[in-house]
Amino acid sequence: MHAMQYEITLPADYDMGIIRYRVATKGHLLDNYPGLGAKAYLIRERGVDDSPVNQYAPFYLWNTPEGMNSFLWGPGFQGIVDDFGRPEVQHWTGMAFVEGVASGAAPSTKVAKAAIRCRRRIPPGTPVGALATQLVYEAKQLARQDGALYAAVAIDPRTWEALHFSVWDHASPKGQGDVFQVLHLSAPERHTLPKGQQW
Template sequence: MQAMQYEITLPADYDMAVIRARVATKGHMLDDFPGLGVKAYLMRERGVDGSPVNQYAPFYLWHTPQGMNSFLWGAGFQGIVADFGRPVVQHWTGVAYEEGVAGAGPARAAVRRRTPIAAGTHLPDLVAESVRETAQLATRDGLLYAAAAVDPRTWELLSFSVWDHAEPKEPGDLYQVLHLSQPERDALTRGRQW
């Protein structure tokens, strides 16, 4: 599993209805995309739920690297580039994935937490703890799914979770979920990823 996200930060006075309309008309286009586990179409609005910015920031869990590459080098990502310029694409190597108790429910919110990994940290212990935390998170009411991943270039730990209610009590950046494309979500390997 590979996690991927790009963030498009928009002007403070940007009409976020434009993003909502974009997702409403184009979001379904990845509903059957090969290799895609799940894409959460995420948005933050300046001044809403503590967000300092207007931002469109889709988050992906890829079932196959071929799917991710097909998206990045194909028409889907080129539409983003044409409309907003080419954003930095962040990606992380998956270490854990779990389905939550609200698995098939409607997605309302997502939380992303990024934590720098200190140089002296024992990586096997950190990753094992992240796997346990992801499994524990999966037992929480309202959770659809959760994932953990690491960026070994910058040594950053990522925790990502999607919820069926608008105000999950998890630390991190809170996003509104506008749509989920989940063609191969059921194929994502549960538990630890090695």
């Protein structure tokens, strides 16, 4: 599993209805995309949930590097580049994926309302093996909370940053990190994302 996100920060007076319309008319295009576990179409609005910015920041969990590459080098990402310029694409090595208590027997693409992303630096000297085990445990704990659809943890070994990402079926989840609104969830291969620890 590969986690990926790009953030497009927009002017303070930007009409976020433009982004909402964009997702409403184009979000379904990835609903059957090969190699994509899940894409959460995320926004933050200045002044909402303590956000200091307006931002469009989709978050991806890729099942295959081929799927991720075909998106990045294909017309989907080129559309972002054409409209907003080329953003920095952040990516992390997946450590664990856990379905949440609210996901039910068949994951739904229609009930996601919010997401939380928590990033933290891994201090020098931290035993990385023990940290990885702790991150997996934390993902399982997140997924057990009421309203959790799924949780994932990942690490960027270039910058030594740990990431928690969780998606919720209600608009005001409790947790540390940046809170995003989910406008749409494409999850064509979420059911085949490797569950639990990934090493």
